[in-house]
Amino acid sequence: xxxxxxxxNIFERYLSxxxxxxxxxxxxxxKLFPGLTAALSAMEFAEGSHVNVPIVVLIWLMIFxxxxxxxxxxxxxxxxxxxxxxxxxxxxWMVKPFSMxxxxxxxxxxxxxxxxxxxxxxxxxxxVIILAxxxxxxxVFVWSYLTDGDPAYTLVQVAVNDLLMLVLFVPIVGLxxxxxxxxxxxxxxxxxxxxxxxxxxVVAYIIRRTLIASHGLEWFNTRFVALFQPVTVVALLVTLVxxxxxxxxxxxxxxxxxxxxxxxxxxQVYFNSSLVYGLMKLFKVPHNVxxxxxxxxxxxxxxxxxxxxxALYGPxxxxxxxxxxxxxxxxxxxxxxxxxxNRTRHWFPATHSAKQx
Numbered sequence: 001x002x003x004x005x006x007x008x009n010i011f012e013r014y015l016s017x018x019x020x021x022x023x024x025x026x027x028x029x030x031k032l033f034p035g036l037t038a039a040l041s042a043m044e045f046a047e048g049s050h051v052n053v054p055i056v057v058l059i060w061l062m063i064f065x066x067x068x069x070x071x072x073x074x075x076x077x078x079x080x081x082x083x084x085x086x087x088x089x090x091x092x093w094m095v096k097p098f099s100m101x102x103x104x105x106x107x108x109x110x111x112x113x114x115x116x117x118x119x120x121x122x123x124x125x126x127x128v129i130i131l132a133x134x135x136x137x138x139x140v141f142v143w144s145y146l147t148d149g150d151p152a153y154t155l156v157q158v159a160v161n162d163l164l165m166l167v168l169f170v171p172i173v174g175l176x177x178x179x180x181x182x183x184x185x186x187x188x189x190x191x192x193x194x195x196x197x198x199x200x201x202v203v204a205y206i207i208r209r210t211l212i213a214s215h216g217l218e219w220f221n222t223r224f225v226a227l228f229q230p231v232t233v234v235a236l237l238v239t240l241v242x243x244x245x246x247x248x249x250x251x252x253x254x255x256x257x258x259x260x261x262x263x264x265x266x267x268q269v270y271f272n273s274s275l276v277y278g279l280m281k282l283f284k285v286p287h288n289v290x291x292x293x294x295x296x297x298x299x300x301x302x303x304x305x306x307x308x309x310x311a312l313y314g315p316x317x318x319x320x321x322x323x324x325x326x327x328x329x330x331x332x333x334x335x336x337x338x339x340x341x342n343r344t345r346h347w348f349p350a351t352h353s354a355k356q357x
Contacts, residue, residue: 022240030248037245041315051311059307061235065228067204070159084289087279091297092135100132101176103264126182127322133173134301136161147341149292192308246315261325273298273337287348291341302327
């Protein structure tokens with residue numbers, strides 16, 4: 001048994017299997033009960049808005065506990081190792097979305113042009129752009145833990161990243177979709193950020209500050225936040241089932257597209273993680289900062305990406321399918337990046353004893 005298995009709980013350890021089970025269950029639900037799926041899909045905040053009510057509720061249940069963990073006071077610790085943070089921010093926001101745009105254009109518009117229509121290419125482009133422009137996820141804390149990453153650094157990066165997302169997500173997505181020739185509703189795009197980043201972040205901040213002041217930090221982390229762990233897991237699994245039910249027709253009739261979409265996403269993940277890791281080594285950043293940096297540079301806030309794609313183009317769109325494929329490939333790929341980081345620990349100055357995955 002590997003160290004990864006010993007360190008991860010049963011849900012995290014077998015997340016790829018859970019995702020596969022949810023995919024099968026969701027597709028079966030969509031095929032066997034099309035009326036129910038259609039009714040769920042039609043539950044929108046406003047007619048034609050595509051902002052799906054069940055998805056909003058489920059996404060909130062997933063990301064709200066993550067937001068509770070964010071201590072914005074930790075941003076004051078940026079001075080401890082600014083090089084690591086600046087490298088990750090540079091790759092996250094100046095390289096990642098644009099490299100995904102280039103890869104999406106290369107594969108969907110040229111390499112795969114014989115197998116997909118121009119409209120499908122535009123939809124897939126939109127999906128991977130949205131995915132790449134939503135960096136970082138709650139699972140980063142798990143990846144950082146598996147590589148003995150500095151937890152304080154990881155927390156700082158997540159906090160800074162969420163603040164940057166408030167101002168950069170909309171303009172970057174809008175710019176790249178516009179260059180791609182894909183129509184984008186800015187009102188819906190802004191609404192997605194408000195619903196899935198701004199509101200949960202503000203509410204979580206207020207609750208965190210209030211409860212820590214009244215009950216203390218230890219109680220907040222060990223008692224209050226812990227209450228949400230099973231809720232988060234169930235919400236994630238139900239969200240996956242719902243999304244795959246919405247995508248039942250696309251997945252069963254166009255399964256080949258899933259493979260095509262996965263190719264540029266995989267290349268982009270390894271490219272960005274390698275770039276961050278290489279820059280960390282070049283600038284002599286310690287391994288316990290370099291390893292989570294590489295993982296943060298490669299991972300995605302897939303909850304936001306999926307919700308935004310559905311809000312903009314609908315639950316059965318090619319854009320939504322592309323973000324779902326990102327969910328499918330992320331866990332096994334990120335585990336492989338963890339393994340690479342641990343096995344190359346000797347490239348960096350020693351900070352503490354090495355552990356292998």
